[in-house]
Amino acid sequence: MRNTQRTEKIAFLFMALATLIIIVPVGLILFIVLWHGLPGLSLEFILAMPREGMRAGGIFPAIVGTLLLTLGCALFSIPLGILAAIYLNEYSQKNWLTRLIELAIINLAGVPSIVYGLFGLGLFVTFLNFGASILAGSLTLSIMTLPVIITATREALNSVPRAFREVSFSLGASRWQTVRKVVLPNAIPGILTGTILGLSRAAGETAPILFTVAAFYLPRLPESAFDQAMALPYHIYVLSTQVPNVSPKIQYGTVLVLVGLVFIMNIIAATIRARFRKRKTW
Amino acid sequence: MVQAVKSLNLEVKSNEILGIIGPSSSGKTSFLKTLNRLNELYPNSRTEGSALLDGENIFRLDVQQLRRRVGIVFALPLPLPLSIFDNVAYGPRLHGSKNLIEIVERSLRAAAIWDEVKDRLHTNAFKLSGGQQQRLCIARTLAVEPEVILYDEPCSGLDPISTLKVEEAMQELKKNYTQILVTNNVKQAARVSDRTAFFLMGELIETGDTKDIFTRPTDKRTDDYVTGRFG
Numbered sequence: 001m002r003n004t005q006r007t008e009k010i011a012f013l014f015m016a017l018a019t020l021i022i023i024v025p026v027g028l029i030l031f032i033v034l035w036h037g038l039p040g041l042s043l044e045f046i047l048a049m050p051r052e053g054m055r056a057g058g059i060f061p062a063i064v065g066t067l068l069l070t071l072g073c074a075l076f077s078i079p080l081g082i083l084a085a086i087y088l089n090e091y092s093q094k095n096w097l098t099r100l101i102e103l104a105i106i107n108l109a110g111v112p113s114i115v116y117g118l119f120g121l122g123l124f125v126t127f128l129n130f131g132a133s134i135l136a137g138s139l140t141l142s143i144m145t146l147p148v149i150i151t152a153t154r155e156a157l158n159s160v161p162r163a164f165r166e167v168s169f170s171l172g173a174s175r176w177q178t179v180r181k182v183v184l185p186n187a188i189p190g191i192l193t194g195t196i197l198g199l200s201r202a203a204g205e206t207a208p209i210l211f212t213v214a215a216f217y218l219p220r221l222p223e224s225a226f227d228q229a230m231a232l233p234y235h236i237y238v239l240s241t242q243v244p245n246v247s248p249k250i251q252y253g254t255v256l257v258l259v260g261l262v263f264i265m266n267i268i269a270a271t272i273r274a275r276f277r278k279r280k281t282w
Numbered sequence: 283m284v285q286a287v288k289s290l291n292l293e294v295k296s297n298e299i300l301g302i303i304g305p306s307s308s309g310k311t312s313f314l315k316t317l318n319r320l321n322e323l324y325p326n327s328r329t330e331g332s333a334l335l336d337g338e339n340i341f342r343l344d345v346q347q348l349r350r351r352v353g354i355v356f357a358l359p360l361p362l363p364l365s366i367f368d369n370v371a372y373g374p375r376l377h378g379s380k381n382l383i384e385i386v387e388r389s390l391r392a393a394a395i396w397d398e399v400k401d402r403l404h405t406n407a408f409k410l411s412g413g414q415q416q417r418l419c420i421a422r423t424l425a426v427e428p429e430v431i432l433y434d435e436p437c438s439g440l441d442p443i444s445t446l447k448v449e450e451a452m453q454e455l456k457k458n459y460t461q462i463l464v465t466n467n468v469k470q471a472a473r474v475s476d477r478t479a480f481f482l483m484g485e486l487i488e489t490g491d492t493k494d495i496f497t498r499p500t501d502k503r504t505d506d507y508v509t510g511r512f513g
């Protein structure tokens with residue numbers, strides 16, 4: 001008896017250590033970024049245009065570019081993703097076609113991001129002639145985000161107990177009425193969480209925007225969806241490798257802004273999930 | 283594919299309570315769920331034959347309309363994650379009814395639960411006890427004004443007092459509704475139903491007045507079951 005208790009204590013110790021080890025890299029990244037980046041952070045940094053070949057001034061166009069790209073990605077991937085998930089879960093028959101679609105979605109999630117970038121270049125920039133533009137970049141990002149949103153939505157829909165649907169049908173509801181009144185409202189928190197996480201990933205990706213939208217140096221705001229734009233992930237790459245003699249304050253400051261943006265989105269998603277769990281009555 | 287219910291002919295009379303008894307897996311619930319075509323929710327289910335509701339074949343009717351006319355109360359109390367009011371109003375709202383407050387009160391009264399919830403209609407339905415939730419589900423079914431009410435072992439999870447309240451409600455409802463009660467509890471069928479049907483392994487063995495089924499059944503298997511020699 002005493003031996004099993006000792007083994008248990010040792011096992012728990014290892015598991016606790018493993019958990020703590022995970023916090024270390026995240027903590028280190030945050031610490032280093034904050035330490036070097038905070039001094040560079042100022043209202044002017046965030047709101048001003050870059051000057052002197054990006055060695056001075058601010059990063060406003062990059063921030064705006066990233067926000068626009070994230071918005072564009074949301075515009076395309078959210079409706080498509082949610083509707084596709086609803087169809088797959090609530091309407092489709094379990095036949096070979098459905099399985100094929102599900103396989104396609106899984107594979108879409110596994111495509112390397114540089115391949116997305118090249119695909120976007122081929123289809124949106126070149127073939128459809130959108131040129132390197134916010135439109136092309138958003139579309140490329142949304143294809144990348146689609147499987148994430150579909151999967152998260154399906155999980156959320158599946159978490160609604162089957163019994164609720166049966167009750168709704170037994171009272172004479174149609175399938176759409178059941179989805180709209182019983183399934184969706186209870187799945188929204190899960191859908192929101194997964195969507196925000198998916199979008200936060202899209203905001204931070206470099207490869208998909210490399211050929212489709214990102215501009216090296218564009219010290220003005222984009223005026224239409226067909227314009228190129230700067231974006232934070234690419235700007236960080238540029239500042240770190242393509243421009244000589246950039247002050248670390250500017251480099252780390254840019255990283256801090258991007259990490260901060262992603263961080264805020266993740267916290268929002270986690271908060272939604274936590275508050276929903278508390279209020280769930282079933 | 284398993285054949286859950288073999289060929290049968292069964293008549294249900296207006297305003298009666300028909301009890302369906304039999305051991306587990308005898309096909310009682312499968313049969314019950316064909317009567318409002320709820321079995322169609324399960325993939326790969328197949329039904330052959332016809333069932334007539336007031337002379338119309340239910341398989342030719344619009345399924346949503348059919349389910350309004352034939353309501354069901356499930357074995358576990360299954361409130362929707364809404365308030366008490368919204369639970370009962372769910373059905374009427376689907377069909378566009380306007381006088382919801384009146385409908386909700388009338389249904390809760392008919393299910394013998396009005397007095398217990400009238401002061402808290404907007405609290406979440408999950409805060410009620412099991413027996414209250416089940417009576418809420420009856421009220422919810424009544425709110426769409428069906429002609430027939432199906433019960434699938436409605437008291438299986440309930441304490442004796444709640445069971446008694448549900449059975450009393452059923453007796454009251456006889457005036458206006460035809461009711462079919464599937465139950466594993468033989469004594470409940472004896473208490474409550476006017477006529478009883480006995481199912482065994484997917485087959486309808488015998489139907490008759492409850493008194494007859496329990497005192498002088500025609501089939502030996504029925505006799506063995508109601509006297510508790512097996513089951």
